[in-house]
Amino acid sequence: MAGADGILIWLWLEPLGISAAIGLVLHFLGALIGHLRVGDTRGAAAPVVPLLLAIAVLALRLLTL
Secondary structure (H helix, E strand, O other): OHHHHHHHHOOOOHHHHHHHHHHHHHHHHHHHHHHHHOOOOOHHHOOHHHHHHHHHHHHHHHHOO
16 A cells, blocks of 8 residues: 555655655565465466556656656
8 A cells, every 4th residue: 555655646756656666566576476486376467467557657657757
């Protein structure tokens, strides 16, 4: 929830929004890697959509600086 709040706050505080988006990308990337490391291929699909959304948010934010 803190990452989502940080992304919403970016509308007023750019550095906080960028760091929140980076944190979410790292979080979901770590979740995906964790699932794959233990061989949980079914569970690995769960963090993919939020990871892609976090990457999109980060990319859009960086492109609009």
